[in-house]
Amino acid sequence: MPAEKTIESTRSPAAPDPDASGLPTELDAPRPPRLLVGGVGYRLLRDLSFGPLLADRLAKDKWPDGVEIEDLSYGPIGVMHNLDSRPPYDRIVFVGAVKRGRPPGDVLRYSWRRQLPDEEEIQARVAEAVTGVISLDNLLIIATYFEKLPQDVVVIEVEPADEDWGEEFSREVEEAVPRVIEEIRLSIAGWLPS
Amino acid sequence: MCFRNLPIEFDAQGGVTLRGGGADPFGYKTKAIDRDEVKRRLAKDDYVKAVDYDPVTRVAGALGFHSVVDLENRKVLEASSIATLFRGYEVILKGRDPRDAIFISSRACGVCGGVHATCSALAIEMAFGICPPPLAIVIRNLALSMEFIWDNSMHLFMLAGPDYSEAMIKKTEPTLWDKATRTETRWGSIHGYSKMSDLFHDMNPLVGKLYLDGLELSRMAREGYVTLMSKYPHPETIVPGGVSHTVTIQSFNVYLNRLMKTFDFAKRAIAIWNDIADFFYDANEKYKECGTRPVNMADLGIWDDPKAYDATYKNCDAWGEQRWATPGVILDGKLVTTKLQQINLGLEEFIEHSYYEQWTGQPHKTDPLGAPLSPYHPWNKETKPKPGGTNWREKYSWSTAPRWDRVAVEAGTYARPWITVLAGKLPHRKFLDLTPDSMKILIPKYLAPEVEVEWKIPPVFNAFERNRARAYSIAYQCVVAYDNWLIGMDILKTGDYRTSTPFTVPKDNRMGVGFWGAGRGWLSHHLELDKGAIVNYQIVTPSTFNAGPKDPWGNPGPYEEAVMATPILEEFESKEKFKGIDILRAIRSFDPCMPCTTHIYAGDQHITCEVNTCACGEDD
Numbered sequence A: 001m002p003a004e005k006t007i008e009s010t011r012s013p014a015a016p017d018p019d020a021s022g023l024p025t026e027l028d029a030p031r032p033p034r035l036l037v038g039g040v041g042y043r044l045l046r047d048l049s050f051g052p053l054l055a056d057r058l059a060k061d062k063w064p065d066g067v068e069i070e071d072l073s074y075g076p077i078g079v080m081h082n083l084d085s086r087p088p089y090d091r092i093v094f095v096g097a098v099k100r101g102r103p104p105g106d107v108l109r110y111s112w113r114r115q116l117p118d119e120e121e122i123q124a125r126v127a128e129a130v131t132g133v134i135s136l137d138n139l140l141i142i143a144t145y146f147e148k149l150p151q152d153v154v155v156i157e158v159e160p161a162d163e164d165w166g167e168e169f170s171r172e173v174e175e176a177v178p179r180v181i182e183e184i185r186l187s188i189a190g191w192l193p194s
Numbered sequence B: 001m002c003f004r005n006l007p008i009e010f011d012a013q014g015g016v017t018l019r020g021g022g023a024d025p026f027g028y029k030t031k032a033i034d035r036d037e038v039k040r041r042l043a044k045d046d047y048v049k050a051v052d053y054d055p056v057t058r059v060a061g062a063l064g065f066h067s068v069v070d071l072e073n074r075k076v077l078e079a080s081s082i083a084t085l086f087r088g089y090e091v092i093l094k095g096r097d098p099r100d101a102i103f104i105s106s107r108a109c110g111v112c113g114g115v116h117a118t119c120s121a122l123a124i125e126m127a128f129g130i131c132p133p134p135l136a137i138v139i140r141n142l143a144l145s146m147e148f149i150w151d152n153s154m155h156l157f158m159l160a161g162p163d164y165s166e167a168m169i170k171k172t173e174p175t176l177w178d179k180a181t182r183t184e185t186r187w188g189s190i191h192g193y194s195k196m197s198d199l200f201h202d203m204n205p206l207v208g209k210l211y212l213d214g215l216e217l218s219r220m221a222r223e224g225y226v227t228l229m230s231k232y233p234h235p236e237t238i239v240p241g242g243v244s245h246t247v248t249i250q251s252f253n254v255y256l257n258r259l260m261k262t263f264d265f266a267k268r269a270i271a272i273w274n275d276i277a278d279f280f281y282d283a284n285e286k287y288k289e290c291g292t293r294p295v296n297m298a299d300l301g302i303w304d305d306p307k308a309y310d311a312t313y314k315n316c317d318a319w320g321e322q323r324w325a326t327p328g329v330i331l332d333g334k335l336v337t338t339k340l341q342q343i344n345l346g347l348e349e350f351i352e353h354s355y356y357e358q359w360t361g362q363p364h365k366t367d368p369l370g371a372p373l374s375p376y377h378p379w380n381k382e383t384k385p386k387p388g389g390t391n392w393r394e395k396y397s398w399s400t401a402p403r404w405d406r407v408a409v410e411a412g413t414y415a416r417p418w419i420t421v422l423a424g425k426l427p428h429r430k431f432l433d434l435t436p437d438s439m440k441i442l443i444p445k446y447l448a449p450e451v452e453v454e455w456k457i458p459p460v461f462n463a464f465e466r467n468r469a470r471a472y473s474i475a476y477q478c479v480v481a482y483d484n485w486l487i488g489m490d491i492l493k494t495g496d497y498r499t500s501t502p503f504t505v506p507k508d509n510r511m512g513v514g515f516w517g518a519g520r521g522w523l524s525h526h527l528e529l530d531k532g533a534i535v536n537y538q539i540v541t542p543s544t545f546n547a548g549p550k551d552p553w554g555n556p557g558p559y560e561e562a563v564m565a566t567p568i569l570e571e572f573e574s575k576e577k578f579k580g581i582d583i584l585r586a587i588r589s590f591d592p593c594m595p596c597t598t599h600i601y602a603g604d605q606h607i608t609c610e611v612n613t614c615a616c617g618e619d620d
Helices: A046-059 A076-085 A119-130 A136-145 A171-189 B036-044 B089-093 B098-108 B113-128 B134-159 B166-172 B174-181 B196-202 B209-229 B249-283 B285-289 B316-321 B340-345 B415-423 B463-493 B542-547 B558-564 B581-588
Strands: A035-040 A067-072 A091-097 A107-111 A152-158 B008-010 B016-018 B048-053 B063-070 B075-083 B297-299 B328-331 B334-337 B347-350 B401-404 B432-435 B438-443 B451-456 B510-518 B521-530 B533-540
Touching: A035 A046, A035 A171, A046 A067, A046 A091, A046 A171, A076 A119, A076 A136, A076 B209, A091 A136, A091 A171, A107 A171, A119 A136, A119 B134, A119 B209, A136 A152, A152 A171, B036 B048, B036 B063, B036 B075, B048 B581, B063 B558, B063 B581, B075 B542, B075 B558, B089 B098, B089 B533, B098 B113, B098 B521, B098 B533, B113 B134, B113 B510, B113 B521, B134 B209, B134 B249, B134 B463, B166 B174, B166 B196, B174 B196, B174 B249, B196 B209, B196 B249, B209 B249, B249 B285, B249 B438, B249 B451, B249 B463, B297 B415, B297 B521, B316 B340, B328 B340, B328 B415, B334 B415, B340 B347, B340 B510, B347 B533, B415 B432, B415 B438, B415 B463, B415 B521, B432 B463, B438 B463, B451 B463, B463 B581, B521 B542, B533 B542, B542 B558, B558 B581
Parallel strands: A035 A067, A035 A091, A091 A152
Antiparallel strands: A107 A152, B008 B016, B048 B063, B063 B075, B297 B328, B328 B334, B347 B401, B432 B438, B438 B451, B510 B521, B521 B533
8 A cells, every 4th residue: 555545536427428318317417516514523522522513503504505514423434434325525624623732722724635654554543443433533544545535625623622521612612613614614615616 | 059259148039148247258368469480481581572562453442461472382471451541431420410421421432332321321220210111122122233233243354353364364374374275165155255265365454355344334233223323323312211212113124124234244254253263273273272261251131121121120130031142150161140130249340450549438238139249349339540650460450350259250242142042041032042052043034045053152262262152143133133123113013102211310319230231241330329410330341351450369350361371373483573463362352342532530630642643734
C-alpha cells in the first residue's frame, strides 16, 4: 500500500448511456449535486460531543437543496456502510472535536488529502473502529482506504476544553460555534453551483 | 455442596447458613508472589527473555501483557496481564439519578453498549420493582442477539482471524504454511475452500475475503439492531421496564430480513473454524496446549423468557433457568450450580494486585433473601482507585481479580453452550436440542439449505476450542433470535404492542442486580439506591474475569494461566525475531475487551486522553 493512496471514485456520475431503445431514461438526467455535513463524535461528552451536538443545531436551520445534515455518532464502520448504500455525495464536510493540544476553542478547516498510514496502522484503526472507538481520524482513514469517500472532503475541527459528562459545551467551544457554522456555510457556498 | 471455599452452605431445601461463623468468616491470608527464580533466570540465561506487549493489538481497549519466555525450552516462565486504563464508571455513577446509569454505563464499552445498557436496565427494574411487558423482553433478546452475532463474528474474522492468516503463518510458522499448501480442507463443501492455504489467504487482514465478509456482516447486524433500537452503538431507547419506542410487524420483518442473512454466515463460520482447529491439531498435537487451562467458567445466562422473567431477585433462580442460555458455573469441568442466587453469592473481587485501595466495612451482611454475603462481593465493594507504579509482585493492573468461590473462572460466549449442555435444563427446543455432551443447532435455510450442526464439549480446552465454540455460538445466537422473532410475531398478533412499563423512582433504600451477558460472556451490574440516587454501582465484565491479575493467594488470572500453559511453537531464527504468536493466540482467544473510552479518572484528577496521530494537512 503506497503512503498516499490514489482513489478512483466509483461513484462519480458517468456520462449517461442510452438504454437499448436509445430513448432517454431517468438515469440519463443530471444527478442533483449532494453534500453531506456530518457531525462526528460521542454523545454526552460535552466538547467531545461537538460534532453530533452541532449536527442537532444545524438540522434546525434551513439549508440549500442537496445539503444533508447528519449526526454521525455511530462509528466509522457504520458511517462507511451507510455511505456505501446511498447515492454518492459530491462533497462531505466532517465536523468534530479532536484533541491535539491546541488552544481550547481553536477551529481548523482543511481539505482531506487522503494520506494514509501503512497497512498495519490502518488495520489497527479498523480494530479500534470495530471495537467501538468513534474517532474523526479513524473515519477519514478507514473510509478512504475502503474507497467510500468522494474526492472532495472538508474537515472542520475544534479543539475541546472540557470532556466531562454532559451536553453543554465549555465557554471556549461555545464561543467557537459561530465560526464553525460560518466555515460550514463557506464550505457549502464554495461548492454550490453558481 | 455448591461452595468448596466460601463459608456458605445450602441445604437440600434451599436453606442457607454461614458456616463456621467467627469474627471474620470470609477472612483470608495472602500469599506473596515469588519471582526470585524468574529473576535469576533472566539474569543468567541468554535464552530467557522478557517479552512485553503494550498494547496487545487487535483487542478492544487497552491491554498490556508481560511475559518471561524460555526460548530454548520453549516455555513461558511468567505471565502478567495488565489492564492499563481505569474504567471510572463506578465512580462517575455514584450519586446520580439511577436512570442515568443506562446511558452512562453503556459507554463502558464501544462494542457492547447495548448489553451494558440492558444490564443496567435489568438492575434498575429489579430495584424499582417493575417488569417489562413480554414484547419488550423479546425485543431485547432480538436486538442483543444481533449484537452478539456481530461481536463474535468480528472477533473471529477481524481480531483473532489475522492470527490464522497467510500473512501471519508465513511469518511465524513457514513450515506450517508449506503444509497448508498441500492440505485439503474437510469442510470445503460448506465454506468453499479446497486448500487450507486458500482459506488462510482469505483470512488476511484488510484485503482477505473472509475479513471483508466479517466487516460486511457488521452492516447486517447493525441494521437489524437499529431497526428495533434506533441507534448503535450506545442506544438511547433502553429504559427501565422495557424500551422507549414502538415496533411494528413491518420493523419485525425488516429485522428478519437482516437476521436471515446471518444464517449462512454462521454455517460458513463453523466450517472454517472446524477446519482451522483440525489443521493445527493435525500439524502438531502440541497446539492443543495453546491457551489451555482448567475448565473453570461462569456465565449468568442470557435471553429471558417473556413468560418467566419477573425482574425480582426472589425468583431469579426460576427465571434464570428459563433462559435460552442457562446460567451456571463449571469448576474442573463439572457443573456446580445453575442458580442465579448462588452464582451471585459466589462472586468476589480482590485488589491485592490492582491499583485500588482496599475498602473497609461491609454494609450488607446478607443478600436481599438473607443469604450470607462476602465483604468482597460487589454489593459491598467500594471503588477506591489508587494509581501507582508497576510491580509484578505487587500491583500491576487496573482490573480487579474477580473470583467465584475463590477460583479463577473465565467468561466467554463458549461458556453458554457448555453450561447449557451440562445443565440439560433448556426449555426452548424449537431450534436447539441437547445430548449429554453436545448441543444441536438447527440453522434455517437462507440461500444455503437448512442444516443441523452439533457443538460437542471438546476433550481439550484451549485457544482453538474457544474460537471453534465462538463460531458455533453465532449459530446459537441466530436461532435464539429466530425463535424470539416467532414469539414476538405471536405477541404482535394479539395486539399487545406494549414495550414499556410506567415507573416512579423510589426514594427508599433498594438493591438491584443485572444478571446478563455480553457477546464475550458474563456481565453483571450491581447497584444500591437511596433517596432516589445511586449509592453504589459495580460492574463486572467478562474481561474483568479474564484479564484480571493474580489473586490474594498468588493464583493467576485466566489470561495469565492460559499463557503459562502455552508451548512456544513459533519458528524463529533468533530471539530478536521472536514474535510471540502462540502467546498472542492464547490471549486473543478470550476475545479481550478492555475499557473502551478516552476518559480516564485517577483519584481526583482527570489525566490523559488517547490522541490519534493526525494524517491531515492544514490548509485554507
